[in-house]
Amino acid sequence: MPIDASKVESPGWWLQRLGKKLLDERDDHVDEDGETEPGLNTLRKYAEGKVPLPTVPGLDPREVAEWMKDARTNWVSLVLDSPVERLGVDGFRFGSSGGESVKADEDAQRIWRENHMKADSGLVHYGAASQRRAFVLVERGDNDRPRLTHETPRQVAVEHAQGNRRELAAGLKLWRDDWTGNTRAKLWLPDKEYDFVTKTDAPTFSGRAASLRSWDAFQLPNSSDGESRNGLGVVPLVPFINRRNRRLAGFAEHEDVLRIQNRINLSLIMLIGAMKYGAFRQRWAAGLEVDEDPVTGAKIQPFQLDIRKLWTTDDPEVKFGEFSATDLVPYVRSVESAVQDLAAISRTPPHYIIGAVVNVSGDALKAAETGLVAKVKDRQDELGEGWEAVMRLAFRVLGDTKKAEAWDLETVWRDPESRTVSELSDAAVKKASAGVPWRQRMEDMGYTPAQISRMEIDRAADALNAPMADPQPAQLQGQADNGKSPFDARSVIGRRPADNVPDAA
Numbered sequence: 001m002p003i004d005a006s007k008v009e010s011p012g013w014w015l016q017r018l019g020k021k022l023l024d025e026r027d028d029h030v031d032e033d034g035e036t037e038p039g040l041n042t043l044r045k046y047a048e049g050k051v052p053l054p055t056v057p058g059l060d061p062r063e064v065a066e067w068m069k070d071a072r073t074n075w076v077s078l079v080l081d082s083p084v085e086r087l088g089v090d091g092f093r094f095g096s097s098g099g100e101s102v103k104a105d106e107d108a109q110r111i112w113r114e115n116h117m118k119a120d121s122g123l124v125h126y127g128a129a130s131q132r133r134a135f136v137l138v139e140r141g142d143n144d145r146p147r148l149t150h151e152t153p154r155q156v157a158v159e160h161a162q163g164n165r166r167e168l169a170a171g172l173k174l175w176r177d178d179w180t181g182n183t184r185a186k187l188w189l190p191d192k193e194y195d196f197v198t199k200t201d202a203p204t205f206s207g208r209a210a211s212l213r214s215w216d217a218f219q220l221p222n223s224s225d226g227e228s229r230n231g232l233g234v235v236p237l238v239p240f241i242n243r244r245n246r247r248l249a250g251f252a253e254h255e256d257v258l259r260i261q262n263r264i265n266l267s268l269i270m271l272i273g274a275m276k277y278g279a280f281r282q283r284w285a286a287g288l289e290v291d292e293d294p295v296t297g298a299k300i301q302p303f304q305l306d307i308r309k310l311w312t313t314d315d316p317e318v319k320f321g322e323f324s325a326t327d328l329v330p331y332v333r334s335v336e337s338a339v340q341d342l343a344a345i346s347r348t349p350p351h352y353i354i355g356a357v358v359n360v361s362g363d364a365l366k367a368a369e370t371g372l373v374a375k376v377k378d379r380q381d382e383l384g385e386g387w388e389a390v391m392r393l394a395f396r397v398l399g400d401t402k403k404a405e406a407w408d409l410e411t412v413w414r415d416p417e418s419r420t421v422s423e424l425s426d427a428a429v430k431k432a433s434a435g436v437p438w439r440q441r442m443e444d445m446g447y448t449p450a451q452i453s454r455m456e457i458d459r460a461a462d463a464l465n466a467p468m469a470d471p472q473p474a475q476l477q478g479q480a481d482n483g484k485s486p487f488d489a490r491s492v493i494g495r496r497p498a499d500n501v502p503d504a505a
């Protein structure tokens with residue numbers, strides 16, 4: 001039965017609207033300024049190093065395609081990996097103090113660990129950096145515990161409520177079912193969930209059709225029309241949008257250096273072309289008679305270019321010579337200049353680019369990483385809001401309304417700066433003298449919440465098992481000149497009575 005898409009905000013209308021939005025973003029399109037905006041497919045190819053080959057004048061692409069592929073160097077992957085590798089979530093912290101707060105932190109940590117998010121959170125961070133945004137789907141698992149899964153913008157699209165970019169009006173996931181060969185779709189609304197199916201492996205959406213004839217409701221175990229209740233009361237998708245200050249829908253980490261990557265590849269291709277055709281000294285011969293093939297009439301090559309052979313002839317009139325080799329230095333400098341532009345725009349440290357560090361002090365390295373650290377901290381603010389929304393949704397699944405509405409929840413990030421153990425230890429000692437609590441000092445030293453909890457137990461055990469301090473030696477006891485017994489170690493603060501003052505007794 002065809003799906004009705006004529007009524008605004010109906011399930012079929014949302015399927016058509018979000019489905020078209022999802023598929024259109026995969027391909028490149030021209031914006032209102034006439035510039036080509038890369039789609040998700042192009043962004044993924046650049047991230048994987050599959051950059052399109054440029055056109056070089058005078059070279060047939062069919063003949064040089066193979067060695068031109070060898071000229072591609074994926075600098076874009078460095079732009080993506082350098083900030084993502086410093087985005088590590090250590091845990092979550094609730095703002096209230098006391099044992100209740102510690103218990104809430106442990107509950108959040110359990111949800112994080114049982115969903116393998118220590119590893120999968122990296123997929124979310126990399127997906128947001130390379131594909132403009134990523135999503136986390138929060139559902140109720142078979143064991144009634146929260147289930148968190150990473151979703152990509154190639155399969156998921158969402159629509160925000162009008163006038164409120166913090167609230168989702170609908171969410172759609174579109175994917176191919178490998179078991180049946182069909183295409184499945186799941187639509188989330190705040191109060192309902194809908195499942196659809198089509199036998200088409202490559203569905204299309206016009207955006208104006210009154211009905212979707214190729215789609216049908218997917219039969220669920222407890223529903224024949226594919227409709228079910230949304231127990232959470234909200235769309236269970238949390239978007240992680242990268243660089244919203246550039247574009248509200250997201251801006252990939254490498255999106256503004258794609259043209260520089262093309263320039264680097266073109267310079268490398270020209271360099272390899274010069275090496276292949278002009279770096280070796282070409283030899284010539286003048287006055288040499290060249291024989292012809294009696295059958296074909298083609299000229300017979302008199303000499304073969306070989307390092308083991310010497311060109312000789314009996315004709316004294318023949319002259320030999322060679323052309324000078326092509327200077328490769330300008331090509332190398334062109335590549336270096338483009339790489340420096342890429343590093344400056346993306347704020348990638350120079351020692352990441354050159355791949356070698358010689359006689360550089362620690363302060364100089366920290367100064368070189370200042371831009372990268374600032375960029376990572378900015379991403380932490382953006383992504384941290386998403387992880388806190390995920391945790392609140394997870395507690396909503398558990399029915400814990402208090403934690404689901406805890407707006408004092410914050411994400412504990414790993415320190416993105418490079419610090420030595422001695423630096424962290426010295427800072428902890430100074431913070432202890434300033435009155436910073438022990439647990440906070442351990443967090444600042446980079447220990448995870450699980451490690452800190454274990455250390456607290458070990459500290460308590462060490463305190464119980466520690467031997468009592470040795471008593472003070474007898475010869476040192478009672479040395480205070482206060483007229484007391486030599487075995488009384490207590491000291492009296494005050495002046496000794498003068499000899500001429502009579503005793504009070």
